[in-house]
Amino acid sequence: MNTFSSRSVRAKIMKPKKLILSTALSAVALFSTQVDAQTPYGPGYPPQAAPAYGAPSGYSAMGGGYAMPYGPMGPAPGYPQTVPAGYQDPSMQAMPPAQYEEYQPGMEYGDSVLETSPYEETVNGAACNSCDLPPRVYGSADLLVMWRKGSNLPPLLTTSAPVDEGVIGAPTTQTLFGGNEQGHALTGMRLTGGLWLDNYQNWSxxxxxxxxxxxxLGINTTSTQFPVLAFPFYDTNANANSSIVVALPGTGNNAADNTSVNIRKTNNFYVGDTFITKHVFTSHANRVDFLVGYNFARIDDAMAMRTQYTAQQTMGGSVPQGTVVSLADNFLAKNEFNGAEFGLIFDFQDGPFTWRAMGKISVGGMHQRMAISGSRTEDVFGTVDTFNGGVYARDSNxxxxSRDVFCFIPEGSLDLIYALTCNVDLKVGCTxxxxxxxxxxxxxxxxTINPNGGDPVFNWGSDDYWALGATFGVDFHY
Known part of the structure; x- marks a missing residue:
């Protein structure tokens, strides 16, 4: 017997959710503070492009494509170790601040907006003659292979020896469908597109x-496979476990044959957003961007149960022998989320490879709807009667x-990106x-069911949901 109304159960459910929310908010705030503190440039300093935000992943700002010829690690092999008399290290001399020009159509490459900018360093260190300007359009297409949270269901369909009639707790009763039902890996897709609003890729x-x-998820079975089939419940009138029998050999009470049972549970998940990104930190070909925007998510979850059997003096003899009984139950839940999102995007470049990490959280309201319906049809030798209510869907529920609740959605991803060409990258990661x-x-x-009426009564439950899996995709930037 399930009960979701106790304060102790609600407290146990809410504590992990509060911990997840506070951890996600703290992480984003901490990283935002740290990257802002490390920014070595004044406001308006043009950031350096990075994969999918500018230069291809394979380009390095280290010189020569992949390594600095002279820098923090000391002189390159073969460099003279004896300093000539009067030599002064140019890096020790005061350098005037770099001057940036606005790009004008028709300018030659040498007079372009790239001159003396960080992006020019990346381009000059790469063997690419077509990347004279930072890309303005970026996007990606990803194939997803995801696992979702399993469904924790009550026992819905049982079998047993005829004497036990599928009652939970009886010696021979076995659950055919219910409990923790875990699905297999499913595929999905994700499409992303964006436009940089300036030549230096500050805003997009x-x-x-x-x-x-x-x-x-579900089950489709017959009385040929399982001679005894039943829907278990707790009888609140008798205060004991009981069942609704739909397949039982014999001719006595509850006897039925020619039975078919189909239970089908489905789940759909969609999420989309619109966002603005702002560059906050650059170091060589590595960069950090802040993201803010609007997020929409929808989760549809449904349970449909269809049963048909031929009565053999069932229901204590109230249904004539030979009556074909059809039962239908439908439980449909819809969730629509609308909220604000914010987060950080990190790019760390190493030669032709780039690690990209994204963390964000959406906070807003979830509008929830639940629709419950059921019916019972009795075909008595051609005379059909239809009644309201099925097995678990009854007049009382x-x-x-509908209701509205506060909801938060953290999301994280980590991708390894390889520069295939100047404009196309391959990537693999997880989400x-x-x-x-x-x-x-x-x-x-x-x-629980009261056969005399009044129970079950619908009460909202509190569930969470997650999806985890691998991503395989292509990035482009032009």
Missing amino acids: IGGSFMALEREV IGSY YIYVSDVALAQSALPG
């Missing part, structure tokens, strides 16, 4: 959309319900998304 606007393949509060179909499935 963009958007992304991600969708995962529909997850399907059938209806539509994790967590949703703090969702309504799922299983929270509406009752564990």
Whole structure:
């Protein structure tokens, strides 16, 4: 018997969510403070381009493409160790501040906006003649292979020896569907696109959309496979475990045959955002950008149950022998999130490879809706009667319900990027998304029924949701 109303259970659920929220907010605030403190340039200093934000991943600002000829590590091999008389290290002389020119159409390469800028250092260190200006358009297309949080369901379908009639706790009863149901890996896709608003890649606007393949769990079985089939529940009138039998050999009470049962649980997940990025820190070909924007997410979760059997004096003899009974239950949950997002994007370049880490959190409201319906049809030798209510969907809980709750969605990703050409990169990585509060179909499935009416009664449950998996994609920048 499930109960979600106790304060102790709610407290146990809320504590981990508060910990996740406070940790995510603290991490973003801490990193924002640190990168701002390390910024060596004054306001308006043009940042250096990085993969998917400017120069291709394979370009290094270290000189010669991959290594500094002279710098913090000392002189390059073969460099004279004896300093000529009167020689003065140019790096020790005062250098006038670099002057940047606005790019004008028709300028020659040598007079372009790249002169003396950090991006020019990256371009000159790369064997690419077509990258004379920082790219203005960027984007990516990713293939996702994701696992989602399993469904923690009450026992919904059981089998047993005929004498036990599928009642939970009876010696021979086995659960055919219910409990912790974990799906397999599913595919998905994510598309991202953006536009830099200035020549130095300080500001950009963009958007992304991600969708995962529909997850399907369930069972499809018959009385030929399992002679005894039943839907278990706790009888609040008798204060004992009981069951609704839909397949039982014999001709006595509850006897039924020609039974088919189909239970299908589905889940859909979509998320999209629009954002603005602002460069905050650059060191050689490494950079940090701040991200802020609007995020939308939708999670649909549904449970459909279909049962048909031929009665053999079922329901204590109230249904004539030979009656074909059809039962239908539907539990549909919809979640729509709208909120603000903010986070940081880190690029760390090493030769043709770049590590990109992204962490962000969205905070806002989740609008939740739950729709419950059910029906029972009895075909008595051609005469069809239809009644309201199925197995778990009954007069007492059938209806539509809605509410709004606070919700937060942390998201993180880590990608390894390889520069294939000046404009195209290949990448592989991982992605994790967590949703703090969702309504799922299983929270509406009752564990208790009063055969005389009045129970079950719908109550909102509190569930969270996550998806984790690998990404394989292509970045472009032009």
